[in-house]
């Protein structure tokens with residue numbers, strides 16, 4: 001049986017698997033957990049990151065505005081279900097003035113590391129690249145250098161240094177709705193200079209696993225288990241009516257996380273609920289955060305639904321590791 005190597009979180013949001021349901025992941029019965037009008041000027045709240053914070057929870061939310069600008073907002077919750085999201089966007093401090101301005105910010109991840117909360121996001125600097133910052137209180141955010149050259153998306157930090165190096169997965173892209181994309185891992189001694197770029201995994205062409213045939217990208221901060229890093233990721237198919245975003249999982253080597261031990265041939269989540277099938281961008285499930293409880297093995301996944309609202313889904317480490325190994329490519 002697989003185990004999470006991490007902290008306990010007795011107040012993790014949770015619901016048992018509905019009787020008779022076979023899928024490895026199941027949805028919260030009161031989804032969506034965050035509605036589209038989550039703050040004052042929000043058109044939509046989705047693709048957002050959440051972590052345990054001071055006995056409750058904190059998050060960095062993607063709220064697209066009524067003018068459809070994309071920006072990041074801090075939010076807080078006692079139970080992980082009811083959220084207060086700030087009306088004013090996060091103001092970053094300390095960046096070199098040459099990179100302090102951004103064209104847009106979206107799809108954040110939060111990674112607790114070194115006693116700080118690191119935030120990575122898709123940052124508009126002459127096109128999309130990976131922005132990085134840290135905070136201790138979700139009030140003051142200290143911006144670092146952009147991690148990579150444009151164009152890049154889905155920058156996801158590992159929650160500990162490996163052999164003394166910070167590790168970040170990312171997905172080199174183009175300046176539009178990129179019709180390609182594989183996942184790479186880069187290393188840094190200091191969160192500023194990134195190198196040793198290694199290929200982790202790519203799309204799967206043909207009929208074998210078509211849900212991940214157009215592009216793939218890392219999702220939540222990887223979860224450390226005794227069977228490897230458990231990585232939840234998104235995979236995209238180009239259908240005759242556009243992109244369809246599904247979710248898969250992979251197990252990565254603990255020491256060399258670009259070495260893939262297993263990845264699912266079958267998806268673990270597909271747009272199925274009405275709020276995933278209908279919205280500003282139909283047919284998108286897009287996980288960006290996972291809470292874990294090492295005592296019970298419970299995992300709570302926060303994911304964007306149809307680029308409009310935020311959903312919550314559940315699984316356990318035993319279940320997902322087992323599924324990843326037995327439904328592997």
Ligand code: BMA
Nearest residue numbers: 047107177281284286304307
């Ligand atoms: C990607 C990003 C995501 C979004 C997805 C589906 O390129 O913009 O934020 O969820 O497309 O529209």
